[in-house]
Amino acid sequence: MVLLKPFKPPLLSRRPSGSANSNASDASASKPERDDEAPSAAKRRRVDEESDGKADGDWVRRSKVVVRPASSSGFRKPLLGPANTGGVTTPSESEQRGEDGTPEGYYLVLWRKPTAKKHKTWDGDGVLAVSSGYAHLQDVSGRDLGKTTWNSPLLPGSTLSVGGKDVEVDAAISRADFMAGKPFLGGGTKITTPISTTKTSSANAKAFAPHKPLAPTKPLPSPSAPNTKATKSQFKDPLLNKTVMPRPTSSAVPQARHDPSAPGALVMKRPAVAPKGRQLVDVVVDPILSRQMREHQREGVKFLYECVMGMRPFAGEGAILADEMGLGKTLQTIALVWTLLKQNPVYEDGPVIKKALIVCPVTLINNWRKEFRKWLGLERIGVFVAEDKKTRLTDFTMGKSYNVMIVGYEKLRTIHEDLKKGAGVDIVIADEGHRLKTAQNKSALAIRALNTERRIILSGTPIQNDLSEFFVMVDFVNPGLLGKYATFKREFEGPILKSRQPGAHxxxxxxxxxxxxxxAALTGQFILRRTADILAKYLPPKTEYVVFCRPTSVQASVYRSVLSSPVFSAVLGSPEASLQLINILKKVCNSPSLLGRIPTESANSKENNTEDPSAQRTIATLLSSIPGSLLKSPGSSAKLQVLDSLLHHLRTSHPSDKIVLVSNYTATLDLLATLLTSLSYPFVRLDGSTSASKRHSTVEHFNRTPASSCFAFLLSAKAGGMGLNLVGASRLVLFDVDWNPSTDLQAMARIHRDGQRRACRIYRLVTAGALDEKIFQRQVAKRGLADEIVDAKANVAAFSREELRDLFRLDEGGGCRTHEALGCECGGSGVVPLDEEEEVFEKAAEDVERDTETIVPTSDRATDDEDFPDLSELLKNRPALVKANEVDMKEQERRIREQRSPATGSGGGKKGGKAKMRTLMQYTHLDASRIRGADEEELDIEALVDDEVLRDLLREDGNRIDFVFSKTWS
Known part of the structure; x- marks a missing residue:
């Protein structure tokens, strides 16, 4: 047993000079230490020779002689850490101080539960936030693990106990990175670590390392089959099947498929590195496409190409093309697919993809087929359309004639398993991809089952509903980039929504x-969003008119009857019944005669939007309280009267113009069809009952037929409000409004598209003072937030009881509530003071600057009294300063809530409404009564309203237009 013990050299001690107890020290130091005495200390880090060793209890190395200080007990004190001379950040640099003076810092850590194991392991990675005297521990999924009081600085290697868990600091991160949530996004973002350390980085630090672009570090794959000729010439021994021999480098310069130096050539970005022994070649878009493309479309193709080829700095090969309607998303997609099908940046390799799948609503299948035929013809590419049971899917999966397949979302759910056979699918393009907004969407699950990494979403409208839908779309194109939804909801959705609450800290x-x-920064790497403003130089001007129609006496009576019904309060108590009440009031805004259809409709009707029998009975009881004579009164709709006059003036003064009439309800389309029939105006109609085979022919017939043969197009916003090109018409009437602004924007974009040659005019009819106007206000508030990542959309069923009551209130006081909520001082003259807000801000800035110049330290100013301004004159017209103990905090908080409340009636002031609906300040505001009244001579109506049809309508006696908002894009 003695032989197994480690050898211990004799210890030498240096006698301290001048020590009183030198003899005792010598005796103690010279006496060898026995094994049965105090246990030896654990292994410690070696100290540099440069250490002075003056600290008591340190191991000191001098001239290669180890000296151990004397100790009466036989134990030594713990070692102190070596002097940090390698540029390690000191606590003063890494630790900040909070407002309360306590240390503040943020760290990547390792954590584990307490254990008595000899070889301890860490349970996971985490994030430690030290502030306000507490250390708060979370794991990388954002789950809280505990907190403890802590007021000491931390460095890499520091240990502490938090929530019953052992924690070791791995690295410090900046406060900005922690506030941005980068530790919870995994490897998708770069984290700044202000502390440099010689400590070996753990898995936790590696997990948060910045993601490197795929192109520089991951060369494009080599061909799967080896070069047999090169193999036979170099070796005689048999090779393994997986052995790939490098091809001999050719001295010839690689030739691109198309000339990259030709004028107008669209050349794609090259990979940073090439596979070993290979050469790169330029990828050039086919000139038959590139010469037809506009500049923004060329940039869009480059963006998509870099995303799907892994050349952009994010972990994935997907992209979202979110251009507004009419910018040519279809052409950009066709150019990308055609380029990938025919070219590869690695010289002499096969094409990047062999099979492409385009998934779209069934109503757009023929439109896609037509676009491929238009740009590439029938001889260049084979397009397979899966639209009926007679088509053989093996023609696409097993054959070589078809490279592109077009299929509807519903059809894909039944055939996705068969698509895995054969060569498989190399890229998926989801048109109108905002449909894939839930993780359980069957179409999204079917696409995920194809195991295709390259995925592209096309959507003409930005994400508007909530962050959960945003997460689903991002996770669809680039799976795992934002981590798990539970983490995303805890660390991003929750804080973002909390920050937007009134009175947030x-x-x-x-x-x-x-x-x-x-x-926004992370997703902006693969989301491309352009607005229709860039089309101004390509398309004729477009003018939008928001026409506020004063309700008729019959409409007001029916509206009041609904609100005064004894079952009204019961309806508000049920979410299903509340939705029904909203639908009823929207029908009243369109026309009271529409209510006569509701009792006979099915309880499961989509327009009723309920499956609750009790709610249906409640609604039937509510309708029974309305006098039947009011529902059958002719001319009871204000919007219908305005539309009747508009069609008459249009048909009289501009007989060659055609018009599109859009509504969200088929019953309203029936009403409009009756009006057109009574006026003997020829029209066509497209709604949910129109078969897919007839949709294309209906649109072509309308676009090519003169107005004398086909004057109007009745369109359902839900069934045909997207993807259609109705450029044969130059005017569009949006008869009702929808909660989702994207629905209306999609419908209004049907006429202002490529191919349009006339100036477009769009009329949005809104019933003033009723539910119509309040929906419009909320819609505008959402459009104002469209540039942000998420729109905090208020769900109808999530309204409070008071908000619902205010939503249903009928305002009959005259004027325009929307204009009043804006706080605009134009008086309805049609001349909006666009600089009003800027003047207010400039004046406020001047006031603040003047105050700042006034209130400065006296050491920076002259001491003479004449150098100081007269404060009484300066503050004459300003609110007086109030002592802190005299401030009414409740009144102050009430004013803040008023300023932040929405402008939809729940006590919101002018400032709050103006902030919410700032976009309406870009419109001109015209009070129609000024045109009909005595002040008409003072107004230059031709300058204010450039539409002759609308001018004639405003001059007409008895018209029901109260206010008009207008804006022109040119």
């Missing part, structure tokens, strides 16, 4: 803004 506002900016 400044720290919550800062955190929410940082998280929102981080998401």
């Amino acid at each position: 400044p720290k919550d506002v800062e955190k929410g803004r940082a998280r929102s900016e981080e998401l």
Whole structure:
């Protein structure tokens, strides 16, 4: 047993000079230490020779002689860490101080539960936030693990106990990165570590390392089959099947498929590196496509190509093309697919993809087929359309004649398993991809089952509903980039929504803004969004008119009857019944005669939107309280009267113009069809009952037929509000409004598209003072947030009882409630003071600057009294300063809530409404009564309203137009 013990050299001690107890020290130091005495200390880090060893209890190395200080007990004190001379950040640099003076810092850590194991392991990675005297521990999924009081600085290697768990600090991160939530996004973002350390980085640090672009580090794959000729010439021994021999480098310069130096050539970005022994070649878009493309479309193709080829700095090969309607998303997609099908950046390799799948609504299948035929013809590419049971799917999966397949979302659910056979699918393009907004969407699950990494979403409208839908779309194109939804909801969705609440704490506002900016920066690498403003130089001008129609006496009576019904309060108590009540009031805004159809409709009707029999009975009881004579009164709809006059003036003064009439309800389309029939105006109709085979022919007939043969097009916003090109018409009437602004924007974009040659005019009819106007206000508030990542959309069923009551209130006081909510001082003259807000801000800035110049330290100013301004004159017209103990905090909070409340009636002031509906300040506001009244001579109506049809309508006696908002894009 003695032989197995380690050898211990004799210890030498240096006698301290001048020590009183030198003899005792010598005796103690010279006496060898026995094994049965105090246990030896654990292994410690070796100390550099340069250490001076003056600290008591340190091991000291001098001239290669180890000296151990004397100790009466036989134990030595713990070693102190070596002097940090390698540029390691000191606590003063890494630790910040909060407002309360306590240390503040953020760290990547390792954590584990307490264990008595000899070889301890860590349970996971985490994030430690130290602030306000507490250390708060979370794992990388954002789950809280505990907190403890802590007021000491931390460095890499520091250990502590938090929530019953052992924690070791791995690295410090910046406060900005923590507030942005980068530790919870995995490898998708770069984290700034202000502390440099010689400690070996753990898996936790590696997990948060910045993601490197795929192109520089991951060369494009080599061909799967080896070069047999090269193999036979170099070796005689048999090779393994997986052995791939490098091809001999050719001295010839690689030739691109199309000339990259030709004028107008669209050349794609090259990979940073080439596979070993291979050469790169330029990928050039086919000139038959590139010469037809506009500049923004060329940039869009480059963007998509870099995304699907892994050349952009994010972990994935997907993209979202979110251009507004009419910008040519279809052409950009066709150019990308055609390029990938025919070319590869690695010289002498096969094409990047062999099979492409385009998934779209069934109503757009023929449109896609037509676009491929238009740009590439029938001889260049084979397009397979799966639209009926007679088609053989093996023609696409097994054959070589078809490279592109077009299929509807519903059809894909039944054939996705068969698509895996054969060569498989190399890229998937989802048109109108905002349909894939839930993780359980069957179409999205079918596409995920194809195991295709390259995925593209096309959507003409940005994400508008909530962050959960945003997460689903991002996770669809680039799976795992944002982590798991539970983490995303806890660390991003929650803080962002919390920061937008009225009266949110400044720290919550800062955190929410940082998280929102981080998401915008990360997703902006693969989301491309352009607005229709760039079409101004390509298309004729477009003018939008928001026409506020004063309700008729019959409409007001029916509206009041619904609100005064004894079952009204019961209806508000049920979410299903509340939706029914909203549908009823929307029908009243369109025409009271539409209510006569509701009792006979099915309880499961889509327009009723309920399956609750009790709610249906409640609605039937509510309708029974309305006098039947009111529902059958002719001319009871204000919007229908305005539309009747508009069609008459249009047909009289501009007989060659055609018009599109859009509604969300088939019953309303029936009403409009009756009006057109009574006026003997020829029209066509497209709604949910129109078969897919007839849709294309209906649109072509309308576009090519003169107005004398086909004057109007009745269109359902839900069934045909997207993907259709109705450029044969130059005017469009949006008869009702929808909660979702994208629905209306999609419908209004049907006429202002490529191919349009006339100036477009769009009329949005809104019933003033009723539910119509309040829906419009909320819609505008959402459009104002469209540039942000998420729109905090208020769900109808999530309204409080008071908000619902205000939503249903009928305002009959005259004027325009929307204009009043804006706080605009134009008086309805049609001349909007566009600089009003800027003047207010400039004046406020001047006031603040003047105050700042006034209130400065006296050491920076002259001491003479004449150098100081007269404060009484300066503050004459300003609110007086109030002592802190005299401030009414409740009154102050009430004013803040008023300023932040929405402009939909729930006590919101002018400032709050103006902030919410800022986009309406870009419109001109015209009070129609000024045109009909004595002030008409003072107004230059031709300059205010450039539409002759609308001018004639406004001059007409007895018209029901109260206010008009207008804006022109040119």
